[in-house]
Amino acid sequence: MEKMQGGAKGRNGAAGRAERPLQRDPERTRASILAAATQEFAENGIGGARVDAIAERAGINKRMLYHYFGDKEQLYLAVLEEAYVGIRTAEKSLNLSDLEPEQGIAELAMFTWGYFLEHPEFLSLLGTENLHRARWLRQSTRLKELHSSFIDKLSDLLQRGRKEGLFRPDVDPLNLYLTIAALGYFYLSNQYTLSTIFGRDLMDKSNLDVWKRHIVHVTLASIRG
Amino acid sequence: MEKMQGGAKGRNGAAGRAERPLQRDPERTRASILAAATQEFAENGIGGARVDAIAERAGINKRMLYHYFGDKEQLYLAVLEEAYVGIRTAEKSLNLSDLEPEQGIAELAMFTWGYFLEHPEFLSLLGTENLHRARWLRQSTRLKELHSSFIDKLSDLLQRGRKEGLFRPDVDPLNLYLTIAALGYFYLSNQYTLSTIFGRDLMDKSNLDVWKRHIVHVTLASIRG
DNA sequence: CCACAAAGTAACCGATTAGTTACTGGCTTG
DNA sequence: CAAGCCAGTAACTAATCGGTTACTTTGTGG
Numbered sequence: 318m319e320k321m322q323g324g325a326k327g328r329n330g331a332a333g334r335a336e337r338p339l340q341r342d343p344e345r346t347r348a349s350i351l352a353a354a355t356q357e358f359a360e361n362g363i364g365g366a367r368v369d370a371i372a373e374r375a376g377i378n379k380r381m382l383y384h385y386f387g388d389k390e391q392l393y394l395a396v397l398e399e400a401y402v403g404i405r406t407a408e409k410s411l412n413l414s415d416l417e418p419e420q421g422i423a424e425l426a427m428f429t430w431g432y433f434l435e436h437p438e439f440l441s442l443l444g445t446e447n448l449h450r451a452r453w454l455r456q457s458t459r460l461k462e463l464h465s466s467f468i469d470k471l472s473d474l475l476q477r478g479r480k481e482g483l484f485r486p487d488v489d490p491l492n493l494y495l496t497i498a499a500l501g502y503f504y505l506s507n508q509y510t511l512s513t514i515f516g517r518d519l520m521d522k523s524n525l526d527v528w529k530r531h532i533v534h535v536t537l538a539s540i541r542g
Numbered sequence: 543m544e545k546m547q548g549g550a551k552g553r554n555g556a557a558g559r560a561e562r563p564l565q566r567d568p569e570r571t572r573a574s575i576l577a578a579a580t581q582e583f584a585e586n587g588i589g590g591a592r593v594d595a596i597a598e599r600a601g602i603n604k605r606m607l608y609h610y611f612g613d614k615e616q617l618y619l620a621v622l623e624e625a626y627v628g629i630r631t632a633e634k635s636l637n638l639s640d641l642e643p644e645q646g647i648a649e650l651a652m653f654t655w656g657y658f659l660e661h662p663e664f665l666s667l668l669g670t671e672n673l674h675r676a677r678w679l680r681q682s683t684r685l686k687e688l689h690s691s692f693i694d695k696l697s698d699l700l701q702r703g704r705k706e707g708l709f710r711p712d713v714d715p716l717n718l719y720l721t722i723a724a725l726g727y728f729y730l731s732n733q734y735t736l737s738t739i740f741g742r743d744l745m746d747k748s749n750l751d752v753w754k755r756h757i758v759h760v761t762l763a764s765i766r767g
Numbered sequence: 768c769c770a771c772a773a774a775g776t777a778a779c780c781g782a783t784t785a786g787t788t789a790c791t792g793g794c795t796t797g
Numbered sequence: 798c799a800a801g802c803c804a805g806t807a808a809c810t811a812a813t814c815g816g817t818t819a820c821t822t823t824g825t826g827g
Contacts, residue, residue: 343774362673364590368815378776380817389815443735444669448587451734464739491740492756495729502732503724509676510668514689515716531717539760568804593785603806608786 347385349375355396359438362445363393394453397446400439401460407432413470418478422540423533425471426497430529433501440506467494475540485542493540500532572610574600579607580621584663587670588618619678622671625664626685632657638695643703647765648758650696651722655754658726665731692719700765710767718765725757 353374357366368389372379386392411428413421433440446454454460471490478484504511508519518524578599582591593614597604611617636653638646658665671679679685696715703709729736733744743749 346774360673362587362589362670364587366589367813369813379815380777381775383816384774441673443732444673445587447732447734448585448666448669451738454735454738461738464741468740489752491742492753495736496725496756496760499724499728500721502728504720507668507672507727509672510679511720513676513679513686515693516689517716527714527717531721535721535760535764538763538766541763571804592783594783603804604785605787605807606805609804614785 343385346375346377346381350377350382350385350392351395351399354392355400355438355442358393358396358445359441363390363449366393390453394457397442397453398457398459400436400442401463403436404432404439405463405465408465408467413474416474418474418481418483419537421474422478422493422536425467425494426533426536427529429497430501430532433505434525437505440502443502444506465494478540479542482542484540488540493536496539497532497536500528500535504528568610571600571602571606575602575607575610575617576620576624579617580625580663580667583618583621583670584666588615588674591618615678619682622667622678623682623684625661625667626688628661629657629664630688630690633690633692638699641699643699643706643708644762646699647703647718647761650692650719651758651761652754654722655726655757658730659750662730665727668727669731690719703765704767707767709765713765718761721764722757722761725753725760729753 350371354366354371356374357371361367366389368382369379371392372382375382382392386395408428411424413425416424446452468490471494475484475488475490475493479486479488504519511517512519519528575596579591579596581599582596586592591614593607594604596617597607600607607617611620633653636649638650641649671677693715696719700709700713700715700718704711704713729744736742737744744753
């Protein structure tokens with residue numbers, strides 16, 4: 318892999334222009350397959366996703382897809398892994414330990430909501446993975462090591478709040494995180510059936526804003542001592 | 543359709559026994575196709591479901607499936623409609639207007655949780671339907687008329703609570719219902735990825751009990767004035 | 768500068784899958 | 798009791814889909 322990077326630098330010696338796309342570019346090909354597959358799997362699930370559609374979306378020959386990823390299932394696994402890496406990476410930008418307890422919880426809730434809102438494909442992939450009882454997640458050694466350090470940080474935050482007499486003494490950090498995630502996930506992933514049944518456009522800007530504040534309110538109300 | 547019902551009554555004239563299965567029984571065949579299809583669609587989504595698998599599960603010839611339901615998509619729609627009718631029917635057994643406001647909210651929360659817990663196939667079908675942006679739900683005239691009368695009842699309950707000074711004045715009934723549904727739906731439908739990532743068996747009896755109480759607690763804490 | 772490995776293409780293949788055709792057999796109705 | 802309709806069967810088909818084969822092109826290291 319490192320060899321490739323070295324090779325890619327000295328390209329296009331004639332004009333020095335980086336604009337002309339290389340005729341052969343493994344990294345770019347791999348990345349565009351992954352991006353196309355993410356879209357396709359998110360839109361259609363694993364059973365509905367079409368290998369030919371992914372190839373077409375990526376603008377590559379189907380053979381390359383097998384060249385880089387083995388088969389459809391391994392490609393799906395790569396997509397899933399990348400999606401989890403994405404949210405765990407973004408989480409790191411949150412610095413809960415510097416904040417007041419209540420503010421920290423509010424920030425965590427708003428961050429989670431914001432990430433879900435901006436990454437519908439992540440929610441969709443979670444849904445697909447759960448439909449299959451985490452069949453691929455369970456077999457991924459890479460993802461099992463990746464489990465969130467959130468819970469530890471959250472635990473500290475709760476303990477600080479408890480000492481200041483702000484929070485109830487029996488708050489479980491995992492349950493708190495599940496509460497935050499549940500309120501965001503359900504609202505967004507079920508938006509289509511909910512909007513249809515209740516006749517209210519949940520994705521309307523003002524409704525989204527109300528729900529964001531709602532999540533913070535519910536979360537804090539449930540843990541205050 | 544009405545003809546069928548009339549014809550089915552006078553069956554088995556010879557022995558009068560209802561136990562011996564009829565050689566030909568439209569209602570039973572239709573019902574077993576629907577039950578088998580519910581399982582298959584819930585387990586595999588619409589793209590992953592196999593018509594042959596449904597036929598085998600139902601113990602019928604594939605031709606019958608097309609005979610009764612037209613094609614795969616119409617069969618899926620029938621399954622979805624039946625699933626919604628199921629929960630709306632169960633909802634009617636709840637009599638919120640007879641209860642104290644706080645008790646009423648608690649009952650609603652526990653009912654919703656209990657129904658989700660006992661009907662995983664309903665949650666799965668919701669997930670599938672949302673993956674496809676409510677494509678079938680939106681085209682179902684039957685389901686659009688069925689939308690929950692919960693919201694109205696819930697509205698009354700909230701107003702009563704408000705008058706007694708128990709609840710905050712600005713509680714939106716739909717948002718309250720979404721909160722209750724979100725906490726139940728996310729915990730159960732995402733149990734596989736969550737249990738894997740956080741290393742805790744969410745379906746353990748005691749954890750289920752904790753979460754049930756948690757839903758009631760969170761819901762009430764968020765609306766108390 | 769050329770040999771070799773890796774990137775890339777096009778055409779193909781066997782298996783699967785949704786849906787059909789052509790038929791049999793049993794129940795009801797006149 | 799006969800006629801006709803409808804439940805039910807088995808075998809088939811056309812199309813789709815995941816995956817492969819056989820081949821060409823491109824870049825790079827000895």
